[in-house]
Amino acid sequence: MTDSLTLPPAAPAPGAARPPGLPRLLPAAGAVPVDLRAHLARHGPLRHAGGPGRLVAEVAAAGLTGRGGAAFPLARKLAAAAEARPAPLVAGNGAEGEPASSKDGSLLWISPHLVLDGLQLAAEAAGSRTAVLYVRRNQRLHGRLAQAIAERAAAGIDAARVDLVPAPDRFLAGEESALVTRLTGKPARPAYRPVRGLPRLAPGRTALVQNVETLAHLALIARYGAAWFRLAGTEAEPGSMLATLHLADGRTSVTEVPLGIGLADLLGLDPRAADPGGDSVPSAGGPVRAVLVGGYHGVWLPPAEAARLPLANAALRPLGAAVGAGVVAALPAGRCGLAETARVARYLALESAGQCGPCFNGLPRIAAALDHLAGPRPGQRARADLERWAGLVAGRGACHHPDGSVRFIRSALRVFAAEAGLHDRGRCTGTGPEPFLPLPAGRPASDADWS
Amino acid sequence: MEKLRVNPVACAGHGACAELLPELITLDEWGYPIVADQPVPHGLRRAARRAVSSCPALALALSRVA
Numbered sequence: 001m002t003d004s005l006t007l008p009p010a011a012p013a014p015g016a017a018r019p020p021g022l023p024r025l026l027p028a029a030g031a032v033p034v035d036l037r038a039h040l041a042r043h044g045p046l047r048h049a050g051g052p053g054r055l056v057a058e059v060a061a062a063g064l065t066g067r068g069g070a071a072f073p074l075a076r077k078l079a080a081a082a083e084a085r086p087a088p089l090v091a092g093n094g095a096e097g098e099p100a101s102s103k104d105g106s107l108l109w110i111s112p113h114l115v116l117d118g119l120q121l122a123a124e125a126a127g128s129r130t131a132v133l134y135v136r137r138n139q140r141l142h143g144r145l146a147q148a149i150a151e152r153a154a155a156g157i158d159a160a161r162v163d164l165v166p167a168p169d170r171f172l173a174g175e176e177s178a179l180v181t182r183l184t185g186k187p188a189r190p191a192y193r194p195v196r197g198l199p200r201l202a203p204g205r206t207a208l209v210q211n212v213e214t215l216a217h218l219a220l221i222a223r224y225g226a227a228w229f230r231l232a233g234t235e236a237e238p239g240s241m242l243a244t245l246h247l248a249d250g251r252t253s254v255t256e257v258p259l260g261i262g263l264a265d266l267l268g269l270d271p272r273a274a275d276p277g278g279d280s281v282p283s284a285g286g287p288v289r290a291v292l293v294g295g296y297h298g299v300w301l302p303p304a305e306a307a308r309l310p311l312a313n314a315a316l317r318p319l320g321a322a323v324g325a326g327v328v329a330a331l332p333a334g335r336c337g338l339a340e341t342a343r344v345a346r347y348l349a350l351e352s353a354g355q356c357g358p359c360f361n362g363l364p365r366i367a368a369a370l371d372h373l374a375g376p377r378p379g380q381r382a383r384a385d386l387e388r389w390a391g392l393v394a395g396r397g398a399c400h401h402p403d404g405s406v407r408f409i410r411s412a413l414r415v416f417a418a419e420a421g422l423h424d425r426g427r428c429t430g431t432g433p434e435p436f437l438p439l440p441a442g443r444p445a446s447d448a449d450w451s
Numbered sequence: 452m453e454k455l456r457v458n459p460v461a462c463a464g465h466g467a468c469a470e471l472l473p474e475l476i477t478l479d480e481w482g483y484p485i486v487a488d489q490p491v492p493h494g495l496r497r498a499a500r501r502a503v504s505s506c507p508a509l510a511l512a513l514s515r516v517a
Contacts, residue, residue, distance in 0.1 A: 192460045356459035357483035398460045
């Protein structure tokens with residue numbers, strides 16, 4: 001292995017044909033884990049030549065943004081990491097605390113070597129000889145990843161040593177500053193960060209944290225180049241992404257899609273077949289009452305509106321929504337959106353790290369008020385309280401947990417306004433007894449579960 | 452120009468800041484400070500500095516803004 005890291009300018013690595021369409025990150029068929037031999041047979045070895053500057057330029061040309069939810073341009077982080085002294089600690093983030101998302105776990109299980117390739121590239125760009133892979137606690141997954149890391153060590157292909165670090169099973173475990181705090185040996189709670197830039201490990205050292213899917217895309221851009229990466233996606237938001245889909249019939253899948261794909265295509269929504277005046281839209285999984293985009297910090301959209309929108313921030317952000325980490329859920333007709341949102345709001349309140357007064361005081365009260373609104377004849381008080389508390393918590397935490405939680409809850413009040421009107425009269429359209437949106441099973445998280 | 456900023460993790464809701472600088476800081480219904488989103492006016496700079504130095508949790512800071 002040479003010290004420098006270069007990209008093949010236009011030509012792909014010898015022996016590696018450019019994979020044509022999607023999927024890029026997952027095998028074309030099946031969910032069989034890809035071992036190192038199969039990985040190298042498909043993509044060829046990671047080529048190193050030229051220095052971090054070339055990689056940063058290629059990533060900038062590719063326009064790859066973080067796939068963990070924030071969609072921050074990777075090239076800018078890599079450039080900052082390349083300049084930071086001492087070399088930043090490099091971490092791949094596979095905490096995936098969002099209960100409705102399973103794309104990072106699937107990627108790590110099926111294509112660990114793409115992620116590990118990307119982690120090596122990031123470490124090399126940052127000038128670091130070590131890297132951390134931070135992954136949700138799961139024995140089988142950790143065993144598989146330890147095996148993949150050992151395979152690579154035996155083959156002698158990596159310059160940076162990779163340590164596997166378990167992430168606590170908490171919603172906020174993957175928040176960037178929580179990850180960094182965890183790496184300093186403390187509980188994985190978010191930290192107050194008044195200064196922008198790379199997060200800081202105490203004392204003095206910065207960290208380069210990237211979502212594991214972002215790293216996998218990086219490994220492909222290093223091999224096949226920016227122009228290839230841009231064959232999928234839109235001009236403003238190039239490339240593909242992994243999405244976790246929850247269809248209205250309960251089916252869940254992880255699928256790789258080009259950015260900008262229509263939500264109607266993703267869910268099989270057919271707004272033309274909707275009943276005039278009806279409040280649901282037919283889809284591949286049955287009639288849909290509402291569409292949740294962006295997970296539990298995301299927003300609900302009415303199905304007819306969702307059917308006109310692409311999975312792209314350019315279209316979603318003006319509506320206060322975002323692609324996030326690619327969770328898209330179709331709430332079936334016959335489910336009460338207020339009841340679903342109230343369940344999740346309770347969970348989000350319990351997942352407050354308990355550090356910031358407005359968050360740990362406000363979220364439980366907001367969840368309780370929403371519980372009232374999800375029940376019969378809630379009265380005006382609960383709604384007024386909820387609105388006031390929502391205004392008090394947003395923007396006042398060290399992390400975005402209060403903001404995201406309030407965004408999600410407010411969108412429910414907008415989209416399920418007609419349902420709320422029914423509740424005022426003591427009625428509810430919810431008929432399904434089983435909860436729809438996934439939440440962690442078992443005992444509620446306790447305060448000791450942050451490490 | 453300077454602005455007041457609260458470190459929400461450090462802040463324990465003592466409320467001293469709101470007593471010393473009611474012009475810019477009020478308390479929410481749980482006792483945590485809500486800081487006016489504006490630069491500290493010239494006439495309040497002394498009071499702002501006193502509020503910062505009086506915070507028992509060292510959670511209030513004045514920082515320069517462009």
